[in-house]
Amino acid sequence: MYSIGDLSRRTGVKIPTIRYYEQMGLIDAPERSEGNQRRYEKRELERLAFIRHARDLGLSIDAIRDLLALSEHPERPCGEADRIATEHLASVRERIARLRKLESELERIVACHGDHTIGDCYVIRALADHSMCESEH
Amino acid sequence: MYSIGDLSRRTGVKIPTIRYYEQMGLIDAPERSEGNQRRYEKRELERLAFIRHARDLGLSIDAIRDLLALSEHPERPCGEADRIATEHLASVRERIARLRKLESELERIVACHGDHTIGDCYVIRALADHSMCESEH
DNA sequence: CTAAACACTCCAGCGACTATAGATATGTGG
DNA sequence: CCACATATCTATAGTCGCTGGAGTGTTTAG
Numbered sequence: 001m002y003s004i005g006d007l008s009r010r011t012g013v014k015i016p017t018i019r020y021y022e023q024m025g026l027i028d029a030p031e032r033s034e035g036n037q038r039r040y041e042k043r044e045l046e047r048l049a050f051i052r053h054a055r056d057l058g059l060s061i062d063a064i065r066d067l068l069a070l071s072e073h074p075e076r077p078c079g080e081a082d083r084i085a086t087e088h089l090a091s092v093r094e095r096i097a098r099l100r101k102l103e104s105e106l107e108r109i110v111a112c113h114g115d116h117t118i119g120d121c122y123v124i125r126a127l128a129d130h131s132m133c134e135s136e137h
Numbered sequence: 138m139y140s141i142g143d144l145s146r147r148t149g150v151k152i153p154t155i156r157y158y159e160q161m162g163l164i165d166a167p168e169r170s171e172g173n174q175r176r177y178e179k180r181e182l183e184r185l186a187f188i189r190h191a192r193d194l195g196l197s198i199d200a201i202r203d204l205l206a207l208s209e210h211p212e213r214p215c216g217e218a219d220r221i222a223t224e225h226l227a228s229v230r231e232r233i234a235r236l237r238k239l240e241s242e243l244e245r246i247v248a249c250h251g252d253h254t255i256g257d258c259y260v261i262r263a264l265a266d267h268s269m270c271e272s273e274h
Numbered sequence: 275c276t277a278a279a280c281a282c283t284c285c286a287g288c289g290a291c292t293a294t295a296g297a298t299a300t301g302t303g304g
Numbered sequence: 305c306c307a308c309a310t311a312t313c314t315a316t317a318g319t320c321g322c323t324g325g326a327g328t329g330t331t332t333a334g
């Protein structure tokens with residue numbers, strides 16, 4: 001039996017976040033002590049670790065809810081789980097691509113080096129004038 | 138004289154977002170028509186384009202507010218503008234690095250290809266068991 | 275038995291919008 | 305000049321995924 005604090009320490013998920021996950025239906029409402037405090041079993045520790053890991057990988061609460069539901073049916077085919085992860089991978093790749101563009105844009109902008117005045121600062125001019133950009137974004 | 142709709146079309150910033158920027162102090166409250174509708178000048182069009190561009194580059198509202206304030210003092214040195222952009226570049230690079238790690242983690246997880254059951258699905262097992270990860274995250 | 279540590283609920287706030295409802299204004303064709 | 309369509313107004317609430325605080329009650333170690 002773990003208290004919510006134990007669970008928090010063991011998974012690295014903050015206490016209010018655990019209660020939030022309960023509210024969001026990611027974990028079932030656990031048993032309570034005589035004094036109405038949450039008391040968890042090992043099962044719930046594992047479930048929360050799963051959630052934590054999936055969140056660290058950037059999956060949305062909705063995607064995690066789906067994956068958790070799937071994991072309760074070990075006999076079913078796993079195509080759906082694969083689809084969720086694959087889609088997520090695609091969105092991560094997209095974000096990387098977008099950030100790379102921003103990176104190169106910012107690199108060019110930053111080349112100003114702060115050794116003159118705002119009036120002829122490349123940072124400010126580049127932001128004011130979109131046509132100075134290399135790629136459209 | 139532009140209406141808020143004109144401004145929106147010309148900059149690609151949605152109407153409620155323009156009003157939101159006004160509330161947040163990024164653009165001054167403009168003149169109003171007889172019937173209390175916002176009427177903008179070219180100055181404000183340019184300012185909004187600046188904001189839009191900076192947002193596209195991922196700068197926060199606070200950073201943009203600072204840059205706008207700086208751009209009103211063309212005689213001052215531009216070290217501060219440079220600092221804001223450089224810091225932002227660093228945070229973009231950090232995000233790229235984090236996403237790359239996620240990408241490779243997800244690539245490994247997704248290798249499952251959905252041709253079996255949940256019970257032995259790598260996606261689900263990998264999420265449940267952090268020790269299967271290559272790098273800590 | 276007491277004091278410290280812990281947990282409870284409820285509610286507000288973050289950032290950057292986005293959406294809705296219900297009322298008013300503006301611009302255009304007949 | 306008027307009807308009508310479109311545009312705009314304000315105010316408020318919702319989005320996502322938490323995070324923090326206030327005020328109260330519970331558990332546990334010494």
